[in-house]
Amino acid sequence: MNERRQMPPGRGPEAIVVGAGVFGAWTAEHLRQAGKRVLLVDHLGAANALASSGCESRMTRSAYGRDAIYTQMAHASLAAWQGLSDRASLPLFHRAGALFLFDRMGEYARDTIAVHRELNLPLKELDRAFLARRWPQIDSRDIAFGLHEPAFGALMARRAVQELVAGFVAAGGIHRIAHAAPSDEAHAVLLDGEAYHADAIVYACGPWLAKLFPDLLGSRLFVTRQEIAFVAPPPGDRSFGPGALPCWADLQGEDLYYGFPDLEARGFKLALDRHGPPFDPDNGDRRMSAAGMETLRAYLARRFPALAERPFSEFRVCQYENSGNGDFLIDRHPERAEVFLMGAGSGHGFKHGPEAGRLMADLVLGRRAGPEPRFALAAKGDAHRRTVM
Numbered sequence: 302m303n304e305r306r307q308m309p310p311g312r313g314p315e316a317i318v319v320g321a322g323v324f325g326a327w328t329a330e331h332l333r334q335a336g337k338r339v340l341l342v343d344h345l346g347a348a349n350a351l352a353s354s355g356c357e358s359r360m361t362r363s364a365y366g367r368d369a370i371y372t373q374m375a376h377a378s379l380a381a382w383q384g385l386s387d388r389a390s391l392p393l394f395h396r397a398g399a400l401f402l403f404d405r406m407g408e409y410a411r412d413t414i415a416v417h418r419e420l421n422l423p424l425k426e427l428d429r430a431f432l433a434r435r436w437p438q439i440d441s442r443d444i445a446f447g448l449h450e451p452a453f454g455a456l457m458a459r460r461a462v463q464e465l466v467a468g469f470v471a472a473g474g475i476h477r478i479a480h481a482a483p484s485d486e487a488h489a490v491l492l493d494g495e496a497y498h499a500d501a502i503v504y505a506c507g508p509w510l511a512k513l514f515p516d517l518l519g520s521r522l523f524v525t526r527q528e529i530a531f532v533a534p535p536p537g538d539r540s541f542g543p544g545a546l547p548c549w550a551d552l553q554g555e556d557l558y559y560g561f562p563d564l565e566a567r568g569f570k571l572a573l574d575r576h577g578p579p580f581d582p583d584n585g586d587r588r589m590s591a592a593g594m595e596t597l598r599a600y601l602a603r604r605f606p607a608l609a610e611r612p613f614s615e616f617r618v619c620q621y622e623n624s625g626n627g628d629f630l631i632d633r634h635p636e637r638a639e640v641f642l643m644g645a646g647s648g649h650g651f652k653h654g655p656e657a658g659r660l661m662a663d664l665v666l667g668r669r670a671g672p673e674p675r676f677a678l679a680a681k682g683d684a685h686r687r688t689v690m
């Protein structure tokens with residue numbers, strides 16, 4: 302996948318995309334499809350182990366409370382993911398369904414239902430008795446109701462991005478391993494210290510973005526430490542597989558737990574979606590904490606009793622790169638017309654990769670006059686108060 306092709310002499314790239322996570326990879330692919338010569342650069346490789354896109358799986362769902370913009374983007378992106386999955390040798394999208402569980406009818410659930418009705422999108426409301434019959438492996442005694450989206454499910458994150466980049470390279474794009482740094486020279490980026498030039502340079506550097514643009518973004522992006530665990534289901538028990546259990550999110554009071562069925566025999570995955578302490582993507586400690594294990598163990602005992610005593614099979618520590626409220630950043634640099642900034646996936650960006658990449662490509666290609674207002678740099682505050690979930 303790396304450096305398989307060289308740009309023909311005298312024909313440098315028209316666009317350079319820095320960062321081959323889900324946002325950069327889809328941006329590069331959309332620009333390539335628009336006929337541009339594109340160089341996609343990453344200092345550690347596509348969807349690498351330190352990147353936010355480097356995890357095993359990511360959920361796709363369209364329940365977003367009142368934030369209809371993400372409901373629509375999730376739907377629009379789903380077809381692109383399905384297309385990529387259909388062309389791959391192993392599935393990249395498992396249509397396991399996405400199930401939200403609620404302890405009461407609150408604002409988030411009410412708004413989700415209203416948005417889906419307005420947009421005429423499918424969403425099933427399920428009462429506790431139905432939940433208990435349909436998914437007996439979930440202890441639903443304290444659940445009031447569920448919202449189910451059968452068309453959604455799990456994306457195999459790392460593999461999906463790597464497949465996308467492999468297709469990009471096979472179709473003529475260039476992918477190169479190099480460390481990028483912004484240059485003071487117009488239309489230039491330093492790759493391992495050497496200046497490369499292009500009409501447009503997109504920085505899609507996930508949790509590293511503020512390191513590259515500290516003055517501009519240092520106070521507007523909040524990188525947080527997030528822990529995930531996998532649990533081995535009981536041998537021979539198929540009730541935790543993707544045919545039997547959907548991806549799920551459990552909103553109980555202020556806390557949101559979420560997880561995945563046992564995809565590709567890797568284990569049942571679960572996490573608490575609470576923002577952790579500040580985290581450095583280069584040097585942060587990626588070992589699971591004892592307190593995190595205890596929290597997840599207690600949750601398992603309450604919600605998935607058959608897994609309460611099962612061993613953890615794997616842990617992963619990753620990072621969210623949050624904007625103040627959870628909205629993405631997809632905009633032009635305020636002082637450099639040829640430089641573009643993309644990131645702030647905020648713990649929910651993966652599923653939107655195809656649409657986020659299209660929005661960025663449209664901006665680069667001049668197909669849009671300006672950014673989507675919510676994704677503008679000017680809309681990014683310096684207070685860390687999440688509203689998008």
Ligand SMILES: Cc1cc2nc3c(=O)[nH]c(=O)nc-3n(C[C@H](O)[C@H](O)[C@H](O)COP(=O)(O)OP(=O)(O)OC[C@H]3O[C@@H](n4cnc5c(N)ncnc54)[C@H](O)[C@@H]3O)c2cc1C
Pocket residue numbers: 319320321322323324325342343344345346347348349351352353354355358359360361479480481482505506507508509510513527528529572619620621643644645646647648649650651652653
């Ligand atoms: C624990 C966890 C759970 C999540 N769950 C979900 C979910 O269920 N559903 C969902 O939709 N989203 C989810 N997300 C969010 C989603 O994973 C991220 O929003 C998304 O992956 C961000 O992609 P990105 O391309 O912006 O960043 P990244 O994937 O981090 O990519 C940035 C890339 O830039 C490269 N780079 C950085 N600096 C340089 C440089 N100077 N030179 C060259 N290359 C550079 C890096 O190596 C990296 O590959 C979750 C995130 C986490 C951490």
